[in-house]
Amino acid sequence: MGSGINVITRFSQTKDGELFMEEMKIPALKLLGMYLAQSACTFFYIFMLSHIGERIAYEMRKDLFSAIAQQDIAFFDIQRTGEIINRLTADIQDFKSSFKQTVSGGLRAATQIIGCSVSLVLISPQMTLFTLLCVPSVIVVGTIFGAVLRKTSRRAQAQIEKTTAVADEAVANIRTVRAFAMEDQERELFDTEAELSMEYYQKLGFGIGMFQAGTNLFLNGMVLSTLYMGGYLLSTDQLSAGDMMAFLMATQTIQRSLAQISLLFGAVMRGSTAGARVFEYINLKPVVPLRGGTIIPYHSLKGEIEFKNVNFAYPSRPEHIVLKNFNLKVPPGKTIAIVGASGNGKSTVVALIERFYDVNDGVITIDGTDIRNLDPTWLRQRALGLISQEPILFGTTIMENIRYGKPEASDLAVREAAKLANADEFINTFPRGYDTMVGERGATLSGGQKQRIAIARALLKNPSILLLDEATSALDAESEKIVQSALEQARKGRTVIVIAHRLSTIQNADLIVVLHKGQIVEMGTHESLQQQKGYYWTLTYQQQHIPGG
Numbered sequence: 001m002g003s004g005i006n007v008i009t010r011f012s013q014t015k016d017g018e019l020f021m022e023e024m025k026i027p028a029l030k031l032l033g034m035y036l037a038q039s040a041c042t043f044f045y046i047f048m049l050s051h052i053g054e055r056i057a058y059e060m061r062k063d064l065f066s067a068i069a070q071q072d073i074a075f076f077d078i079q080r081t082g083e084i085i086n087r088l089t090a091d092i093q094d095f096k097s098s099f100k101q102t103v104s105g106g107l108r109a110a111t112q113i114i115g116c117s118v119s120l121v122l123i124s125p126q127m128t129l130f131t132l133l134c135v136p137s138v139i140v141v142g143t144i145f146g147a148v149l150r151k152t153s154r155r156a157q158a159q160i161e162k163t164t165a166v167a168d169e170a171v172a173n174i175r176t177v178r179a180f181a182m183e184d185q186e187r188e189l190f191d192t193e194a195e196l197s198m199e200y201y202q203k204l205g206f207g208i209g210m211f212q213a214g215t216n217l218f219l220n221g222m223v224l225s226t227l228y229m230g231g232y233l234l235s236t237d238q239l240s241a242g243d244m245m246a247f248l249m250a251t252q253t254i255q256r257s258l259a260q261i262s263l264l265f266g267a268v269m270r271g272s273t274a275g276a277r278v279f280e281y282i283n284l285k286p287v288v289p290l291r292g293g294t295i296i297p298y299h300s301l302k303g304e305i306e307f308k309n310v311n312f313a314y315p316s317r318p319e320h321i322v323l324k325n326f327n328l329k330v331p332p333g334k335t336i337a338i339v340g341a342s343g344n345g346k347s348t349v350v351a352l353i354e355r356f357y358d359v360n361d362g363v364i365t366i367d368g369t370d371i372r373n374l375d376p377t378w379l380r381q382r383a384l385g386l387i388s389q390e391p392i393l394f395g396t397t398i399m400e401n402i403r404y405g406k407p408e409a410s411d412l413a414v415r416e417a418a419k420l421a422n423a424d425e426f427i428n429t430f431p432r433g434y435d436t437m438v439g440e441r442g443a444t445l446s447g448g449q450k451q452r453i454a455i456a457r458a459l460l461k462n463p464s465i466l467l468l469d470e471a472t473s474a475l476d477a478e479s480e481k482i483v484q485s486a487l488e489q490a491r492k493g494r495t496v497i498v499i500a501h502r503l504s505t506i507q508n509a510d511l512i513v514v515l516h517k518g519q520i521v522e523m524g525t526h527e528s529l530q531q532q533k534g535y536y537w538t539l540t541y542q543q544q545h546i547p548g549g
């Protein structure tokens with residue numbers, strides 16, 4: 001036999017009732033083996049836990065982003081960007097860490113409780129029953145506390161979401177904040193929201209603290225009552241001193257494990273609230289799906305658009321009717337201009353063709369097919385090209401920005417589209433040409449340059465229908481001229497709907513439609529409408545004679 005180590009295995013009792021410790025010699029090698037096995041298990045357990053935790057967080061993040069990207073535009077009208085991003089970041093992080101904490105702590109505590117409970121029953125069923133009598137009261141109190149704390153936790157997390165939204169808006173609009181010297185006000189606004197978050201979390205901490213203190217008190221009470229009951233059984237010879245000792249040790253282990261579980265209570269609370277908030281978005285089904293429906297073969301798409309008896313109100317403001325009994329037919333290959341004072345529903349017409357929203361009544365058709373029966377992805381990717389007032393670029397190269405929407409396009413095709421959009425020339429003056437990074441949202445380019453890149457992007461798709469929503473309104477006269485000539489080229493062979501504030505830019509349109517309070521009040525060519533001396537005439541007169549009109 002090699003060297004060994006003496007280990008106490010258990011307490012026993014002599015016939016006279018004296019306690020003694022039973023010892024056993026464990027060979028050192030065996031002990032080393034046990035230690036190695038234990039460290040291997042520790043590694044495996046921590047590795048697996050982190051592996052599974054990270055995988056769950058990744059899957060949740062993926063599903064959540066995919067769900068967000070599919071939501072209706074109406075969803076984004078209501079939710080603030082910061083709030084959405086908060087769910088993708090903080091909530092998933094909270095869920096993941098509480099999952100890891102709960103599983104690691106919970107597993108250990110649960111196995112200890114189960115093991116020790118079995119010993120308790122084996123040692124003294126009587127005392128075990130007595131101890132168990134207290135359990136229902138713990139469950140009742142725990143449930144009530146749980147419900148109250150969950151509510152506070154939900155509030156606290158919603159408040160953090162609000163705080164993030166304020167920060168997000170201030171950072172995203174920092175130029176406006178700086179231009180209006182609103183840093184102090186923004187800081188105060190953020191401060192108020194952040195302070196409220198702190199207060200909610202402090203309240204939550206208070207609740208969790210109370211719960212844990214209560215649990216500890218209760219558990220210590222359990223030990224006391226075990227001692228009391230044990231003393232009685234000991235004095236009446238129903239229990240030996242050794243069993244009493246073993247019972248106490250097992251109860252203490254259970255007590256520690258229960259205390260550990262109560263500590264996890266806070267984590268479970270935060271994790272479950274965070275998880276619920278993530279799944280709230282994941283389970284939200286959009287009204288307008290991204291895919292599914294008819295696809296008109298490209299060569300047979302003529303590009304005729306018709307609005308028939310359309311009524312529409314934005315979902316976020318259902319009582320405010322924007323389009324009333326709206327009828328309009330746009331023949332293929334023609335250019336229709338929609339004009340009218342601000343807020344009369346011009347951009348709404350474009351948003352409905354893009355199917356950002358569905359109409360409340362009536363129907364919109366393309367080549368005679370209800371757009372609700374057309375595949376929305378095909379519609380936006382192949383049939384329509386949208387250029388709006390605020391050209392949105394992504395923080396990558398000019399090449400990738402133009403390629404956006406048609407990722408398979410060759411470099412040559414991108415350059416051709418840029419030429420068509422009068423952009424090739426200025427791009428080539430940059431030292432890095434098409435590989436120039438444009439900065440976040442195209443911050444390093446001028447308005448006119450951004451707009452021409454946006455036009456190139458739309459033209460690359462070679463859409464049959466072009467929607468120009470105030471495409472040149474944000475530009476100065478010089479840039480407007482260049483962009484306008486790019487648009488004149490782009491119009492050829494396509495159906496075009498132009499929304500323009502500056503009426504001088506739409507005089508060549510085949511048809512001009514005047515919108516007033518969501519209804520068409522005049523229709524005709526520039527000349528015929530001028531002669532009518534109605535709304536259109538008034539609008540042109542205002543623009544020519546009233547500064548800023």
Ligand SMILES: Nc1ncnc2c1ncn2[C@@H]1O[C@H](COP(=O)(O)OP(=O)(O)OP(=O)(O)O)[C@@H](O)[C@H]1O
Nearest residue numbers: 077314316317322341342343344345346347348349
């Ligand atoms: N996302 C939205 N949610 C709720 N109401 C909206 C939304 N977008 C526009 N509206 C409202 O719908 C009405 C028509 O807006 P629309 O943008 O179509 O007008 P417009 O004629 O294009 O104006 P402008 O020339 O100023 O761009 C306005 O009263 C506006 O407040």
